[in-house]
Amino acid sequence: MASRLLSSLHFPARTVPIFRAYPTIHRKMSIFNASRLQGKTVLITGASVGIGAATARLFAKAGSNVILTARRVEALNEVAEACKVAHKESGLQQGGKFAVVQLDVADRKQVSSLLEKIPDELRKVDVLVNNAGFVLGTEKIGDISEDDMENMFRVNVFGLISVTQLFIKDFRQRNTGHIINIGSVAGREPYAGGGIYCATKHAVNSFSGSLLREVVDTNIRVTEIQPGMVETEFSVVRFRGDKSKADKVYEGIKPLVAEDIAEEIVWAASRPPHVNLAEIFILPVNQASPTINYRGGK
Numbered sequence: 315m316a317s318r319l320l321s322s323l324h325f326p327a328r329t330v331p332i333f334r335a336y337p338t339i340h341r342k343m344s345i346f347n348a349s350r351l352q353g354k355t356v357l358i359t360g361a362s363v364g365i366g367a368a369t370a371r372l373f374a375k376a377g378s379n380v381i382l383t384a385r386r387v388e389a390l391n392e393v394a395e396a397c398k399v400a401h402k403e404s405g406l407q408q409g410g411k412f413a414v415v416q417l418d419v420a421d422r423k424q425v426s427s428l429l430e431k432i433p434d435e436l437r438k439v440d441v442l443v444n445n446a447g448f449v450l451g452t453e454k455i456g457d458i459s460e461d462d463m464e465n466m467f468r469v470n471v472f473g474l475i476s477v478t479q480l481f482i483k484d485f486r487q488r489n490t491g492h493i494i495n496i497g498s499v500a501g502r503e504p505y506a507g508g509g510i511y512c513a514t515k516h517a518v519n520s521f522s523g524s525l526l527r528e529v530v531d532t533n534i535r536v537t538e539i540q541p542g543m544v545e546t547e548f549s550v551v552r553f554r555g556d557k558s559k560a561d562k563v564y565e566g567i568k569p570l571v572a573e574d575i576a577e578e579i580v581w582a583a584s585r586p587p588h589v590n591l592a593e594i595f596i597l598p599v600n601q602a603s604p605t606i607n608y609r610g611g612k
């Protein structure tokens with residue numbers, strides 16, 4: 315009698331269907347498994363410096379092939395060399411093919427002839443990282459030059475859309491592919507002095523959202539990464555080469571670095587095929603929005 319009571323206490327009948335209802339409870343997990351990226355081909359725009367260059371190096375380390383594009387070919391070649399070293403150090407057998415292609419994403423002719431410039435063996439792109447982008451100036455609305463306005467939209471918005479259009483048809487045909495767009499905290503919340511840049515990044519957010527919805531009946535994945543402050547050439551470009559003004563942006567705060575964003579990009583790309591990280595909003599500690607931050611903690 316006592317043993318019958320004990321067994322019913324240890325193995326109450328109602329627990330059995332609970333365990334059966336969750337068979338995936340024993341699924342193998344890993345902290346950061348990037349093995350799915352081995353042998354995959356990744357195309358990155360704006361890969362000559364900053365976030366794009368760091369992303370190229372990390373994909374190389376994960377065993378991917380990388381097509382590096384930007385306007386500055388010499389800088390791209392240096393990144394390609396760093397990719398070769400990263401791949402060699404990884405000891406991985408797959409991947410390790412790197413191609414440099416000069417590409418101004420704002421130049422329609424260059425975009426439309428991009429595929430011809432990619433070596434045959436790398437034409438089947440698996441991951442597209444739309445990273446090329448920039449900001450110019452802090453002028454208030456009314457004082458913004460027409461050229462700055464046009465250039466920011468041409469690169470950040472039209473360039474990103476043109477490159478996406480180039481690859482989406484092939485992704486649809488193969489029913490696979492991952493498009494990773496680099497948006498910004500400025501695409502979530504506008505700020506004074508960023509009238510055009512914020513508008514371009516809001517456009518990236520909206521375009522990424524439409525794309526995500528349009529490919530819902532496919533295996534294509536769409537991710538938008540929205541970084542806060544990242545210390546790269548970004549602010550030097552904004553202040554037209556004035557490094558001291560650029561340095562002031564990061565004064566008293568520990569900003570993100572390019573590698574922090576590269577890790578998020580590679581993390582998103584390496585998730586299982588049924589997982590789509592639609593948005594990643596990443597800030598440095600001590601930044602809460604484009605304008606709310608704490609500068610006493612560096």
Ligand SMILES: NC(=O)c1ccc[n+]([C@@H]2O[C@H](COP(=O)([O-])OP(=O)(O)OC[C@H]3O[C@@H](n4cnc5c(N)ncnc54)[C@H](OP(=O)(O)O)[C@@H]3O)[C@@H](O)[C@H]2O)c1
Nearest residue numbers: 360362363364365384385386418419446447544546547548
């Ligand atoms: N840094 C930040 O705080 C921050 C925050 C949020 C979002 N972002 C976004 O992150 C992305 C990368 O920026 P970053 O911080 O790495 O800045 P970065 O160091 O200035 O790098 C920008 C990259 O974009 C490329 N690029 C610029 N114009 C181009 C064009 N017309 N065609 C092709 N490539 C072009 C540059 O290459 P070439 O000059 O060689 O062409 C460079 O490789 C951008 O979309 C930016 O808006 C940055």
